[in-house]
Amino acid sequence: VYRLAQVSNHIIDQCVAQGVPFAREYGGLLANRSFGGAQVSRTFYARGQTGQQLLLGAYSALMRQVARGQVKLFPRREMLDLVVINGKARGITVRNLITGEIESHEGDAVILATGGYGNVFYLSTNAKNSNATAVWRCHKKGAFFANPCFTQIHPTCIPVSGEYQSKLTLMSESLRNDGRVWVPKKKGDTRPPNEIPEEERDYYLERIYPSFGNLVPRDVASRQAKFRVDEGRGVGPTGHAVYLDFRDAIKRLGKKAIAEKYGNLFQMYEKITGENPYEVPMRIYPASHYTMGGLWVDYNLQSTIPGLFVLGEANFSDHGANRLGASALMQGLADGYFIAPYTLGNYIASTDLDKIDLSHSEFQGSQE
Incomplete structure (x- = not known):
């Protein structure tokens, strides 16, 4: 929580640089407003669609990297399994929701940023595809789950x-x-x-x-x-x-x-x-609406499975039993922009990672 507060100003600067149109006062300074649970104006905002505007800013930055060839997207995939080799997360197996084909992807580590489990309720504000199957499959592979009762x-x-x-x-x-x-x-x-x-x-x-x-x-x-x-x-x-x-x-x-x-x-x-x-x-x-519980992570956002990093609502950190408004956006942006790039890099640099490919028996077994 202390680290989240430390980087919160950087989040605003990052999003402004991406073109997020935060509300401003007459003199040009960022405006803020009250949110539930506080008696002071503590929240920067973009009219009534702050979350949507932050998503558009993040998506625009991502697609810029896609256009440069730095990132390859695999849309419309559902995660079926976490592939663990020698005790470390080394890839995932997914289903192509268009063709039905089963695919695997290998890597030095796995980042899970798949949201919460609010759809365990019959109706929620979550999209129906946000069904927490990825979190559950990692839990079945040994990742500890924390505070599952903390639902907002x-x-x-x-x-x-x-x-x-x-x-x-x-x-x-x-x-x-x-x-x-x-x-x-x-x-x-x-x-x-x-x-x-x-x-x-x-x-x-x-x-x-x-x-x-x-x-x-x-x-x-x-x-x-x-x-x-x-x-x-x-x-x-x-x-x-x-x-x-x-x-x-x-x-x-x-x-x-x-x-x-x-x-x-x-x-x-x-x-x-x-x-x-x-x-x-x-x-x-x-x-x-939101789940404060999720996969357990340490200070580096790494789960109990080495190499599996869990970001945003998918992890259990930061919010306690009752998240305050706007804090989920803050956590997701902090995790993705200012924490994971450093902790993930440190893990890869300091860990002995064997060279693997999709012919490895664990990937073959995962697809069966």
Whole structure:
């Protein structure tokens, strides 16, 4: 965690150099904003799509190296096995998802950056292909797993609409900067939200946690939303939702200012639900989002299998039992840009690695 804090400034410089359009103040300095779990503005951002913009910056830098011939991509592959030779990770076996062909690839080491296991839940905000099979197969080969119970339930997701859904959609935590979370005070109140007068609304986060208000940590906001639904005060067609209301923020700042901050998020919400969040409150509910547990790694991000390095959400490090907003992006970028290049290089330089190729019996056995 100390090292992560040390390199965090470099992450911003790296991403700015890649063209990530971080928000800036009038004078040109980087702007920041509040996120849940803190009472200060601590997060640099790119409107309501910080993660997407960071991905575009990283992908652009990667494709530049691909165009130069420095990197070769093997897209649409699913990892089937980790190949361990003489106790060291030396390659992987994968399935080509287009042709079905089984392939193997050898190397001096293996880096696993395949995300978390949130899809163990029936619905989550993760893409369905992010199914943790790579992490599981490394665990079966002997890599220790740490803190599997540390799963983060994100409080601001679009609620379930029906049984046909394969995943849930995340709405940025930044919305809680200006949105107020509430439910009706009366149980079973099915009136439209705009017909419920102010005195009959329970702004329960502001009531229970006056210091933090709507910016309580994610686990607290999720738990309290579940409590309200269990009390029979949930809203919407299913009753499994609470309101996130921007009425007061629009009155205070104007619709244009809110649109500048959250316009892309509001548009996405309206496309999914058919409701205009400028006119009626959003409906949100907690959903499985991130896993703090993962494969155990040491300070060099190396697992218990020598030569297997695990980066980002796939490992267990940095976040404890409850990750704070934006810290996953910070960890993934720190691991990939500022930690693994040095620890991996040190491993290769200081380890006796036999020369191998795909004819080795371990690769042949892995494909059978």
